[in-house]
Amino acid sequence: MSDLILHHYPSSPFSEKVRLILGHKQLAWQSVVIPRVMPKPDVLALTGGYRRTPFLQIGADVYCDTALICDVLEHRQPTPTLYPNHLKGMARVLAQWADSTLFWAAMGHNLSPTGAAALFAGQPPEAAQAFAADRGAMRAGMSSLRPGDATAAYKSYLRRLSTLVEDQPFLLGERPCVADFAAYHPLWFSRVVNPAMAGILNATPAVIEWMDRMAAIGHGQMSKLSATEAIAIAAAAQPAPLGDDVFQDEHGIALGSRVTVAAEAFGQEPTEGILRAATRTRYTLERTDERAGTLHVHFPRIGFVLRAVRA
Structure with a gap:
């Protein structure tokens, strides 16, 4: 069974973008159908605040925004490429x-x-x-x-x-x-x-x-999963190790600081956690949920705002 878990709903346009990319790369994936509107308690257990659709889960790692999901899927399956040289x-x-x-x-x-x-x-x-x-x-x-x-x-x-x-x-x-x-x-x-x-x-x-x-590209090989099962998978896993190049400082906010990350515009609900990485292209926050355990929630830099949490 694939470890790629897409949290989405059928009529979501950005979800269709990712579903087709999964088909393009002929990837198997698990489907968790989420509510179209709030409340979304199972979504927030994993993301900590972010509620745009879709998001991708791999174990205890949660990837927000389709631009970042595209990069994750490209790394998982480089061919056929999304980014011709x-x-x-x-x-x-x-x-x-x-x-x-x-x-x-x-x-x-x-x-x-x-x-x-x-x-x-x-x-x-x-x-x-x-x-x-x-x-x-x-x-x-x-x-x-x-x-x-x-x-x-x-x-x-x-x-x-x-x-x-x-x-x-x-x-x-x-x-x-x-x-x-x-x-x-x-x-x-x-x-x-x-x-x-x-x-x-x-x-x-x-x-x-x-x-x-x-x-005609289709959606790849999809199997169904419940939100409860997806949260249990996260709780049983540990976030994947981060790479060596984890810090490019643009804000004067040190790794290990308590921060929030939120979208610049649409869907500005913040996710709060400990800053574990601020690479050239993404932020990674560590957060803990009573049901989902310790998670790394990842966001692209472009389109998102990093702020320190002031005591």
Whole structure:
């Protein structure tokens, strides 16, 4: 049985990004389905505060944010690569744009009043209200595109993506890279999760053909696991040893300090723990949970904020 445990839910777009990468790398993985909205007690037992979806668990190590999960999976299975040598920087930059600018334009369209009504059609009013309240709390302090502006931007971005796949099968060449998976998932939400809003894709048939190629990758070999079982796996394990290069000081905060790490924008709930590593690319916090035991929770540097806990 694989030790890769993905905590996700079926309609989560960022989860679809990781599910497809697991398929691309032909990896076996265990699936823990988590709630779409708070409360998420089993999630917080493992992450300590972070509640964005998905996150990856390997034993007593928890990896937050899909950009970091991509790096972890690349290290686990280097081929086929997500980062082609001659396009490594371009792939990462394009993926970061897709995970942020493209994503928020797409979701502004997908969850417009018309889109939200379609998405929650047939469900009790409380479901839509709970979702809106939950995501509203996660967006606290963020500026959001108005639906009309989001739709206009989304159309422009789809045309730009179309120019990349009109003469080649994937965004940067003959094979998919991290940029393809990042650009695919917000469009997948339009097409698969809320198909009432998928008409926006019809003006860019090359994008639809590219999406078909992406969907054909599949999700790898998945087996089911309960949250209780995942927490027990963490409790029975110890965090993996850290490497030698564990400290690049940008904040004047020493290793061993009590700190918090939180997202810069969406979903700013902090995770508190002991700083065990601050490498060139990631932070690692040690924390203890009464059910999950001693854990290392890992975050990418980009997109996250490190702060010392003041006594």
